[in-house]
Amino acid sequence: MIATVIRRELKTVIRTPTFALLTAILTAVAVGIAWFGGGVRAGYVPTTVDLLTPFELLVPVVAVAFGYRAILGDRRRGELDVLATYPVTGRELVVGTYLGRAIGLVAALAVPLTIVMVAIVASGDDLIPVYATHRGADSPILFVRFAVLTVFFAATILAVAVAVSAIASGTRSALALAVVLLIVLLVGLDLALVYGFTAGLVGDSTLIHSLAISPLSAYRGLVLETTVSVAAGAGPRIASPVASVVGLCVWTIGSLAVAAWAIER
Amino acid sequence: MTLIDVRGIEHSYGTVPVLDDVSFGVRSETVTAIIGPNGSGKTTLLRLLAGLHEPTGGSIDDHTSDGVRRIGYLPQQPAFRPGFSVHETLSFYTSLVGADDDEVIARLERVGLEQAVNLRVDDLSGGMTRLLGIAQATVGDPPLIVLDEPVSGLDPQMSLHVFDVISEIAADGTTVVLSSHHLELVERTADDVVLIDDGEVVAHGSPDELRDELGVESLLEVYEGAVTGSADAVRVRGEHA
Numbered sequence: 450m451i452a453t454v455i456r457r458e459l460k461t462v463i464r465t466p467t468f469a470l471l472t473a474i475l476t477a478v479a480v481g482i483a484w485f486g487g488g489v490r491a492g493y494v495p496t497t498v499d500l501l502t503p504f505e506l507l508v509p510v511v512a513v514a515f516g517y518r519a520i521l522g523d524r525r526r527g528e529l530d531v532l533a534t535y536p537v538t539g540r541e542l543v544v545g546t547y548l549g550r551a552i553g554l555v556a557a558l559a560v561p562l563t564i565v566m567v568a569i570v571a572s573g574d575d576l577i578p579v580y581a582t583h584r585g586a587d588s589p590i591l592f593v594r595f596a597v598l599t600v601f602f603a604a605t606i607l608a609v610a611v612a613v614s615a616i617a618s619g620t621r622s623a624l625a626l627a628v629v630l631l632i633v634l635l636v637g638l639d640l641a642l643v644y645g646f647t648a649g650l651v652g653d654s655t656l657i658h659s660l661a662i663s664p665l666s667a668y669r670g671l672v673l674e675t676t677v678s679v680a681a682g683a684g685p686r687i688a689s690p691v692a693s694v695v696g697l698c699v700w701t702i703g704s705l706a707v708a709a710w711a712i713e714r
Numbered sequence: 715m716t717l718i719d720v721r722g723i724e725h726s727y728g729t730v731p732v733l734d735d736v737s738f739g740v741r742s743e744t745v746t747a748i749i750g751p752n753g754s755g756k757t758t759l760l761r762l763l764a765g766l767h768e769p770t771g772g773s774i775d776d777h778t779s780d781g782v783r784r785i786g787y788l789p790q791q792p793a794f795r796p797g798f799s800v801h802e803t804l805s806f807y808t809s810l811v812g813a814d815d816d817e818v819i820a821r822l823e824r825v826g827l828e829q830a831v832n833l834r835v836d837d838l839s840g841g842m843t844r845l846l847g848i849a850q851a852t853v854g855d856p857p858l859i860v861l862d863e864p865v866s867g868l869d870p871q872m873s874l875h876v877f878d879v880i881s882e883i884a885a886d887g888t889t890v891v892l893s894s895h896h897l898e899l900v901e902r903t904a905d906d907v908v909l910i911d912d913g914e915v916v917a918h919g920s921p922d923e924l925r926d927e928l929g930v931e932s933l934l935e936v937y938e939g940a941v942t943g944s945a946d947a948v949r950v951r952g953e954h955a
Contacts, residue, residue: 465797530787533765534856537810
């Protein structure tokens with residue numbers, strides 16, 4: 450049942466020119482920053498540092514574009530009513546829709562990240578071919594970690610976008626909700642954490658765990674802690690990787706649960 | 715044999731009452747037509763029968779046997795995912811009931827749409843879209859299919875074809891409940907007619923029974939005799955005492 454829904458979503462992703470355009474834009478931006486920033490010649494970790502900040506903005510935008518109308522379209526066409534007469538539950542429909550779109554989103558991220566990695570391999574000086582055995586050395590494994598964490602972050606934002614698409618009643622309200630969502634995720638939660646810290650609501654000892662509340666901070670913390678810090682050497686802890694992974698998982702599962710509730714209500 | 719027993723159902727959208735004490739039975743393997751003015755509650759009643767709403771009062775006793783799909787449904791304005799072909803669209807629905815590709819062609823042949831198998835759903839005419847919707851409603855062989863205004867906006871020839879298809883589906887053993895404003899086609903096709911006005915059943919029976927009861931010649935005259943209110947204004951349930 451879920452496989453049938455996944456196949457339909459994949460066909461939709463492949464046939465929607467907007468998604469191909471977003472992939473092309475993301476690729477152009479990533480390759481441009483990596484190339485003109487000099488990251489590709491410096492190595493994997495310098496490129497990761499170059500890409501991290503732009504990806505913090507671009508990846509959520511692309512993920513929201515992939516998901517904010519995913520279920521809304523079926524609702525507006527009356528297909529959700531029709532599907533309610535079939536032996537498929539709202540939960541299966543949400544999971545299938547999410548996975549189908551997620552596969553497309555992973556492809557949209559894989560293209561620029563693969564091209565950038567190939568560019569580093571082709572252009573970089575004195576690169577370690579596979580894996581560094583000593584802390585403090587650059588390595589392609591670190592870039593792969595960055596890529597995996599970026600996909601994880603994108604998948605989380607996609608789940609939130611799918612929830613928006615299930616809650617919204619029209620395209621305009623979905624778009625408005627998506628914009629609000631982006632502002633909250635990209636600015637609002639980080640500002641709330643800063644306020645909590647300065648107001649004393651978040652203590653020094655709990656700050657690195659509290660960052661996991663925000664998907665953006667969780668992603669940034671994970672990348673810095675598991676990729677950049679590894680090559681840069683020992684220093685103060687930037688984030689709690691476990692709390693960050695838990696935070697992203699809670700956002701993903703919670704959002705899909707909200708979407709399933711919205712369909713079945 | 716009665717397939718569905720509708721017993722005193724009521725339904726409201728918030729504080730707006732739409733249906734009030736509606737009762738009737740749907741006989742197995744027949745065509746039952748729900749007719750009535752715009753805004754009288756036909757679509758709400760059909761959605762209740764399809765299980766898309768819960769009545770706020772009364773009950774619907776369902777005697778359909780357990781199968782892969784209990785009820786088929788055609789919404790008033792059927793639409794399908796853009797960019798998909800007719801075959802892909804129906805294949806998606808047949809996959810949900812575990813049927814294979816042969817089933818897709820069989821369903822399309824049943825409604826006379828086999829020539830359009832490779833057309834994109836965006837390129838279908840209104841009538842063809844409605845036929846694809848009816849083909850979808852029959853997927854999984856549900857014992858009951860609910861069709862909300864299947865010929866709304868179609869030309870007379872296409873309307874006739876759609877009603878012929880519906881007759882064939884009923885003749886094959888499927889119970890059909892539909893709503894329509896095409897009283898001539900309803901009179902020709904329906905075994906039973908439920909006339910709703912202002913959220914209440916004002917007449918129920920076969921077309922012959924209804925004509926005899928009112929001593930008139932046609933279902934249109936039955937309609938005109940049973941439906942109250944001015945033809946100059948559209949009434950809205952809940953906005954008058």
